[in-house]
Amino acid sequence: MKKVRLLIILALVLALFTGCTTTDNGGKDVVDTKVVNIATDIDLSSMDHHIATDGTSFIAINSGIVGLTELDADGNVMPEIAESWEVAYNDDGTTVYTFTLADANWSNGDPVTAADFVFGWQRLADPATASEYNFIIETIALKNASAVVAGELPVEELGVKALDAKTLEVTLDLPVNFFLSLMAFPTFFPLNQEFYEAQGDQYALSPANLLFNGPFVMTEWTSGNSYTFVKNEDYFKAAEVKVDGLNFRFINDTQSAMLEFESGNLDYGELVGAYQDDPSFVQRLQGYLWYLSVNVADESIDSVNLRKAVSSVINRESIAVNILKDGSVAAEGIVPKTLATGPDGKDYRESAPVFVATDVEKAKEYWEAAKVDLGVDTLTIEVLFEDTEASKAVAEFIQSEIETNLEGLSVTLKSQPKKSRLELMRAGDYQFGLTRWGPDYADPQTYLDLFLSFNNNAGYNNPAYDETVLEATAGVTARDAAARWEMLKEAERILLEDDCAVIPIYQNGGALMISTSVQGIELHTVGIDSFKRVTLD
Amino acid sequence: MGKYVLKRVVISLLTLMAILFILFLMLELMPGSPFNDEKLTEAQRVLLYAKYGLDQPFFVKFYKYVINMLSGDFGVSYTINKNFAVSGMIASRLPITIKLGLQAITLGSVVGLLLGITAAIKHNTWIDTITVMISTLGVSVPSYVFALGLAYFVGYKLGWFPILYNMSKAAESSVLPTLALSVFTIANVARFTRSEMIDVLGSDYIRLVQSKGVKEWKLILRHALRNALIPIVTVIGPLMVGLLTGSMVVEKIFAIPGIGSLMVNAIQMNDYNVVIAIAFVYSSLYIITMLVVDILYGVIDPRIRIAKGAN
Numbered sequence: 001m002k003k004v005r006l007l008i009i010l011a012l013v014l015a016l017f018t019g020c021t022t023t024d025n026g027g028k029d030v031v032d033t034k035v036v037n038i039a040t041d042i043d044l045s046s047m048d049h050h051i052a053t054d055g056t057s058f059i060a061i062n063s064g065i066v067g068l069t070e071l072d073a074d075g076n077v078m079p080e081i082a083e084s085w086e087v088a089y090n091d092d093g094t095t096v097y098t099f100t101l102a103d104a105n106w107s108n109g110d111p112v113t114a115a116d117f118v119f120g121w122q123r124l125a126d127p128a129t130a131s132e133y134n135f136i137i138e139t140i141a142l143k144n145a146s147a148v149v150a151g152e153l154p155v156e157e158l159g160v161k162a163l164d165a166k167t168l169e170v171t172l173d174l175p176v177n178f179f180l181s182l183m184a185f186p187t188f189f190p191l192n193q194e195f196y197e198a199q200g201d202q203y204a205l206s207p208a209n210l211l212f213n214g215p216f217v218m219t220e221w222t223s224g225n226s227y228t229f230v231k232n233e234d235y236f237k238a239a240e241v242k243v244d245g246l247n248f249r250f251i252n253d254t255q256s257a258m259l260e261f262e263s264g265n266l267d268y269g270e271l272v273g274a275y276q277d278d279p280s281f282v283q284r285l286q287g288y289l290w291y292l293s294v295n296v297a298d299e300s301i302d303s304v305n306l307r308k309a310v311s312s313v314i315n316r317e318s319i320a321v322n323i324l325k326d327g328s329v330a331a332e333g334i335v336p337k338t339l340a341t342g343p344d345g346k347d348y349r350e351s352a353p354v355f356v357a358t359d360v361e362k363a364k365e366y367w368e369a370a371k372v373d374l375g376v377d378t379l380t381i382e383v384l385f386e387d388t389e390a391s392k393a394v395a396e397f398i399q400s401e402i403e404t405n406l407e408g409l410s411v412t413l414k415s416q417p418k419k420s421r422l423e424l425m426r427a428g429d430y431q432f433g434l435t436r437w438g439p440d441y442a443d444p445q446t447y448l449d450l451f452l453s454f455n456n457n458a459g460y461n462n463p464a465y466d467e468t469v470l471e472a473t474a475g476v477t478a479r480d481a482a483a484r485w486e487m488l489k490e491a492e493r494i495l496l497e498d499d500c501a502v503i504p505i506y507q508n509g510g511a512l513m514i515s516t517s518v519q520g521i522e523l524h525t526v527g528i529d530s531f532k533r534v535t536l537d
Numbered sequence: 538m539g540k541y542v543l544k545r546v547v548i549s550l551l552t553l554m555a556i557l558f559i560l561f562l563m564l565e566l567m568p569g570s571p572f573n574d575e576k577l578t579e580a581q582r583v584l585l586y587a588k589y590g591l592d593q594p595f596f597v598k599f600y601k602y603v604i605n606m607l608s609g610d611f612g613v614s615y616t617i618n619k620n621f622a623v624s625g626m627i628a629s630r631l632p633i634t635i636k637l638g639l640q641a642i643t644l645g646s647v648v649g650l651l652l653g654i655t656a657a658i659k660h661n662t663w664i665d666t667i668t669v670m671i672s673t674l675g676v677s678v679p680s681y682v683f684a685l686g687l688a689y690f691v692g693y694k695l696g697w698f699p700i701l702y703n704m705s706k707a708a709e710s711s712v713l714p715t716l717a718l719s720v721f722t723i724a725n726v727a728r729f730t731r732s733e734m735i736d737v738l739g740s741d742y743i744r745l746v747q748s749k750g751v752k753e754w755k756l757i758l759r760h761a762l763r764n765a766l767i768p769i770v771t772v773i774g775p776l777m778v779g780l781l782t783g784s785m786v787v788e789k790i791f792a793i794p795g796i797g798s799l800m801v802n803a804i805q806m807n808d809y810n811v812v813i814a815i816a817f818v819y820s821s822l823y824i825i826t827m828l829v830v831d832i833l834y835g836v837i838d839p840r841i842r843i844a845k846g847a848n
Contacts, residue, residue, distance in 0.1 A: 224794035
């Protein structure tokens with residue numbers, strides 16, 4: 001009797017499952033095609049390169065669309081659509097780049113022209129687009145960019161012109177050292193005006209509403225699940241592409257992703273490293289630098305000695321090695337490692353001094369001086385952080401370091417979701433805020449600009465600092481690479497040694513699993529990770 | 538009966554409106570905003586707020602939302618899939634969640650009923666004890682634990698079924714999530730069925746039927762089960778809705794593109810329109826289920842039907 005029942009249940013279940021079978025796409029399991037399976041923990045947000053803001057989206061865009069230049073595995077600038085270029089420094093201070101474009105085509109057969117770049121940049125700057133990344137066009141000091149973004153000038157006034165179909169002229173107000181490397185960034189990629197306008201408000205919402213000119217074309221995109229690229233045979237450098245396609249899978253849960261990787265169904269994923277001995281385990285250093293932002297506008301804590309006490313008491317090495325254990329390293333300044341190479345051919349951090357270090361005895365002296373500055377015997381400060389595991393652990397460690405070593409100084413912790421933390425910090429409603437910054441381009445300025453008096457919400461305002469940074473950006477020094485480099489170090493010194501206006505903590509590491517049969521994934525501290533030259537055994 | 542149903546439908550619609558208003562108000566009061574990345578300047582924020590109409594007063598926003606909603610426009614996603622129509626996002630995901638939910642509730646009810654009936658008939662034997670143990674475990678252990686366990690043992694170690702949901706192999710890859718989701722239903726249904734059946738089997742009219750020499754299976758199916766079903770239907774209603782919300786975690790673990798995982802994502806990313814729309818869908822489902830359960834009472838229990846007819 002029981003067996004019969006069991007059979008009935010099984011039959012019912014089977015009927016249910018088979019009855020619900022949906023369309024079978026088929027063809028996905030063909031064994032002899034070389035497809036790289038990639039896990040992402042964030043869903044693909046946008047394929048519109050002027051609207052996208054996150055790394056996952058940029059990686060996808062970068063797989064299908066290319067710009068003037070690209071970065072090689074080491075982050076060096078290489079020609080892409082621009083096969084060559086000339087630079088002219090004019091007496092009026094402007095810098096003019098003239099690019100000659102290669103014979104590349106869009107996936108609908110249209111040639112990629114200089115006009116596509118002009119239109120793309122105009123759309124980026126157009127206030128009607130409301131691009132969250134339009135600041136980057138001001139970063140490269142493109143002529144009239146700020147006025148266009150502010151809506152004061154029409155987009156046609158931007159300093160980018162198509163001299164003919166294959167010649168593009170870009171006029172910058174300043175000699176921007178990192179301009180060419182930024183040309184590999186998706187926000188600067190071209191856009192085919194005719195196609196774009198034909199799509200209306202559907203542009204980039206599905207593979208059919210997109211054009212590609214790069215190594216792969218997108219064929220499928222199921223929101224919340226997966227998106228697929230296949231090799232673009234019409235890509236003008238198709239010979240460089242060694243695999244048949246890329247298959248991105250959105251997996252929100254790390255444990256399932258890990259099981260899927262162990263089952264051999266994934267080739268690449270950013271996964272937490274519980275598998276340090278696994279040959280697939282890879283650690284990378286990321287560009288993100290985490291720091292304590294100090295609200296100097298809050299008079300109850302406005303003492304340089306207090307900030308120095310806090311900065312000196314934190315054991316950053318211990319945070320990186322014992323707490324985070326993900327390849328993170330202790331910060332030596334506000335500019336991270338492997339971000340920028342100077343005119344001397346060395347990494348910036350190699351030639352710049354170590355500006356922040358642990359010294360508990362000194363911290364105690366600073367704290368004594370701070371008590372006099374502020375006229376108090378005891379003090380409670382608040383540390384704001386976001387409710388992630390890593391931030392919580394770091395904030396708690398900082399709390400214990402301070403309370404153990406600095407008598408009379410206590411710390412309250414305030415945890416908020418990231419979006420709320422940012423909202424509070426933006427409004428200046430915090431004392432010490434654990435926050436981070438990711439670089440937009442390979443130059444120390446991407447960090448130093450943050451603390452200009454007109455750029456920060458923390459109330460930091462030192463004319464000497466402003467002057468130094470601006471001189472390195474726009475002054476006479478800006479044209480002398482070596483002198484500029486020294487000037488940037490001087491700015492960092494003022495910020496951290498004189499004023500201790502921010503307290504750098506650590507540079508983010510990341511754990512990856514890369515299948516041993518996969519080679520050639522290019523990971524960049526700055527810029528977008530690339531699967532263009534990936535190979536699969 | 539018709540009048541009764543109509544009245545219930547009107548009340549349900551009013552409840553939905555009230556829920557929508559409260560949702561709107563709660564999101565308005567919630568800290569944070571979809572547009573506050575580190576990199577955004579104040580001027581950009583003003584632009585974005587204006588573009589999506591977030592700069593308008595609360596009641597204007599609410600009024601516009603309701604008007605648009607009536608024509609099926611739930612706005613666009615701000616962060617998860619930028620500029621995607623929320624209605625489209627939900628339309629493609631809701632069937633997956635509902636399908637899984639139905640599979641789980643069917644499997645769960647059938648297995649639960651059989652377990653419960655068996656336990657009641659074999660009251661105070663080892664079969665009964667095991668059933669009680671299973672149902673206690675199923676109720677107290679959260680479904681994500683089962684989900685992880687199934688993913689690890691059945692999916693990874695044994696390799697019988699895929700761990701991750703695959704659109705092109707929907708049937709195969711929905712086995713593990715269905716099992717994980719059904720455990721709670723099995724446990725609940727088994728528990729209720731068992732206690733109700735024990736009650737009913739001990740009642741006088743069953744003894745009467747027994748004394749008339751009716752066959753055992755007929756006695757159980759026609760006389761005992763029918764009476765035991767009333768309270769069970771009551772629990773299946775809420776259980777179904779519980780499945781939808783419970784599926785949030787299970788969907789995350791098996792990477793299922795349903796609305797549960799979308800909801801979790803939307804809350805984390807302050808994607809207002811998506812949060813409101815899904816909460817609205819959940820509320821609608823809940824209200825509809827309760828409505829159906831109320832009507833089903835009448836069908837199963839003639840006394841209720843007659844009483845309502847008299848009204």
